[in-house]
Amino acid sequence: MARPNQTEEQAKKLLPIICEVFSELGYRRTTTAELALRCEVRENILYRLWPDKKAMFLAAIDDIFRSRAERWNEILADRLGPSNAAGRIIEYESHHQGDSGFYRIVFTALTEADDDDIRAALVSMYKRFHKLVCQQIDTQHPVDSPETGLPPEMAAWGLLGLATVSNIIRELKLLPPRQRERMFAAVANCLVNGER
Amino acid sequence: MARPNQTEEQAKKLLPIICEVFSELGYRRTTTAELALRCEVRENILYRLWPDKKAMFLAAIDDIFRSRAERWNEILADRLGPSNAAGRIIEYESHHQGDSGFYRIVFTALTEADDDDIRAALVSMYKRFHKLVCQQIDTQHPVDSPETGLPPEMAAWGLLGLATVSNIIRELKLLPPRQRERMFAAVANCLVNGER
DNA sequence: AAATAAAGTAAGTAAAAGCTTACGAAACGG
DNA sequence: CCGTTTCGTAAGCTTTTACTTACTTTATTT
Numbered sequence: 001m002a003r004p005n006q007t008e009e010q011a012k013k014l015l016p017i018i019c020e021v022f023s024e025l026g027y028r029r030t031t032t033a034e035l036a037l038r039c040e041v042r043e044n045i046l047y048r049l050w051p052d053k054k055a056m057f058l059a060a061i062d063d064i065f066r067s068r069a070e071r072w073n074e075i076l077a078d079r080l081g082p083s084n085a086a087g088r089i090i091e092y093e094s095h096h097q098g099d100s101g102f103y104r105i106v107f108t109a110l111t112e113a114d115d116d117d118i119r120a121a122l123v124s125m126y127k128r129f130h131k132l133v134c135q136q137i138d139t140q141h142p143v144d145s146p147e148t149g150l151p152p153e154m155a156a157w158g159l160l161g162l163a164t165v166s167n168i169i170r171e172l173k174l175l176p177p178r179q180r181e182r183m184f185a186a187v188a189n190c191l192v193n194g195e196r
Numbered sequence: 197m198a199r200p201n202q203t204e205e206q207a208k209k210l211l212p213i214i215c216e217v218f219s220e221l222g223y224r225r226t227t228t229a230e231l232a233l234r235c236e237v238r239e240n241i242l243y244r245l246w247p248d249k250k251a252m253f254l255a256a257i258d259d260i261f262r263s264r265a266e267r268w269n270e271i272l273a274d275r276l277g278p279s280n281a282a283g284r285i286i287e288y289e290s291h292h293q294g295d296s297g298f299y300r301i302v303f304t305a306l307t308e309a310d311d312d313d314i315r316a317a318l319v320s321m322y323k324r325f326h327k328l329v330c331q332q333i334d335t336q337h338p339v340d341s342p343e344t345g346l347p348p349e350m351a352a353w354g355l356l357g358l359a360t361v362s363n364i365i366r367e368l369k370l371l372p373p374r375q376r377e378r379m380f381a382a383v384a385n386c387l388v389n390g391e392r
Numbered sequence: 393a394a395a396t397a398a399a400g401t402a403a404g405t406a407a408a409a410g411c412t413t414a415c416g417a418a419a420c421g422g
Numbered sequence: 423c424c425g426t427t428t429c430g431t432a433a434g435c436t437t438t439t440a441c442t443t444a445c446t447t448t449a450t451t452t
Contacts (some may be wrong), residue, residue, distance in 0.1 A: 164356030
């Protein structure tokens with residue numbers, strides 16, 4: 001009989017900003033003060049939306065997977081680029097690596113993996129991601145096809161590793177962008193198709 | 197004309213412990229109090245060996261590369277296992293992944309990469325590592341051989357990515373050990389030899 | 393319009409963490 | 423054995439940080 005509760009909507013609105021800050025600074029460096037500042041609210045308001053800082057981080061981990069998976073679906077929906085699903089995602093990823101703060105969140109979360117909740121969030125995220133990649137590889141490798149290259153589950157892990165190192169390369173500027181893109185595409189192709 | 201200065205020797209003695217703690221807890225979670233505790237000295241003694249916590253971390257980054265490279269040389273010196281260099285390292289890594297806290301240090305350092313010194317340490321470490329892997333691949337792919345598989349520089353990045361994801365798999369127990377080892381060997385082989 | 397519950401403001405608190413200081417004990421050279 | 427320098431102990435200091443509390447304002451329902 002009073003103001004309607006809008007906490008969930010506000011949480012949803014602030015979550016992208018929370019993600020951004022966590023992926024810029026990592027878990028430990030991110031202070032609740034900084035989060036509040038960037039969200040343009042006071043700290044105690046964040047504490048009305050989540051019980052503690054860890055919960056904010058867990059929400060960010062979950063959201064970052066969701067947004068990435070969403071992006072992939074958009075790409076697959078577009079009828080542009082290579083005709084096979086994996087090829088299209090590979091092309092997209094080779095160019096847009098690091099656009100989302102995905103790997104920065106993952107890296108920072110990994111050093112907190114002795115916390116059960118954070119570990120669980122990471123495990124769930126990786127499993128979902130691996131499955132997603134497997135499915136995309138499968139669409140171009142029918143189950144009963146002649147064995148070319150690696151089994152999809154293995155190729156998928158290889159791709160996740162490749163994406164990781166590719167982000168590191170980008171982060172540290174170990175290679176110029178073009179060269180990194182070419183490397184990504186070539187290695188991904190090798191993993192998925194067994195070709196050069 | 198008084199007691200000889202043994203700071204360098206003590207630093208060398210404590211460094212492995214410092215590495216251990218940093219790779220367990222990451223940079224931010226590691227407190228100087230914890231470091232002192234594990235080294236069985238008082239905090240201010242650490243501050244006599246290094247100017248600040250960051251310097252301790254930089255020393256750890258450097259040391260962890262050194263010890264890993266040393267390990268590889270030992271393996272290559274042993275005349276056991278596969279006859280080719282890359283194959284032997286691959287076999288070794290597939291079994292001993294994560295023995296050193298290597299990747300945990302790297303992960304935690306990556307979230308501090310906006311600090312110039314830490315970034316420089318990481319860049320130097322990755323470059324050296326990539327070169328090392330390239331050399332090992334080259335020993336089995338003479339320059340003028342027919343083109344089988346990827347160019348060594350690319351395969352090397354792929355291997356570094358594979359090693360990274362393999363550590364994550366181990367860390368999060370995403371696969372049982374045997375399966376992870378098999379995956380590592382198969383993907384590594386695919387990258388280096390272009391075979392299944 | 394009055395009541396009620398949410399949204400916002402502005403402090404404050406208690407603990408932790410990085411780093412320092414002050415001082416006594418031990419070892420080496422002369 | 424004495425003076426100098428290093429080594430070890432113990433306490434403290436200052437800043438930061440996660441989280442809280444007390445209070446005012448705003449919006450919605452009856």
